Amino acid sequence: MKIPEIIQNASEFGLKINKLDDLDEEILDDMHQSVLEYKEKRHSLHTIDYLW
Numbered sequence: 001m002k003i004p005e006i007i008q009n010a011s012e013f014g015l016k017i018n019k020l021d022d023l024d025e026e027i028l029d030d031m032h033q034s035v036l037e038y039k040e041k042r043h044s045l046h047t048i049d050y051l052w
Helices: 003-012 024-041
Strands: none
Touching: 003 024
16 A cells, blocks of 8 residues: 555655545555655746645
């Protein structure tokens, strides 16, 4: 399951994510991909902070 990995990646740049147990796999996959993309592009001036 990707829940621990999502929480770990998000916590590296100050986001707190919880209550992921109720989400289905598709939503978790989308969230995981979003967190990874945010992690890569968070210092870009052209990146919109869509996780807030």
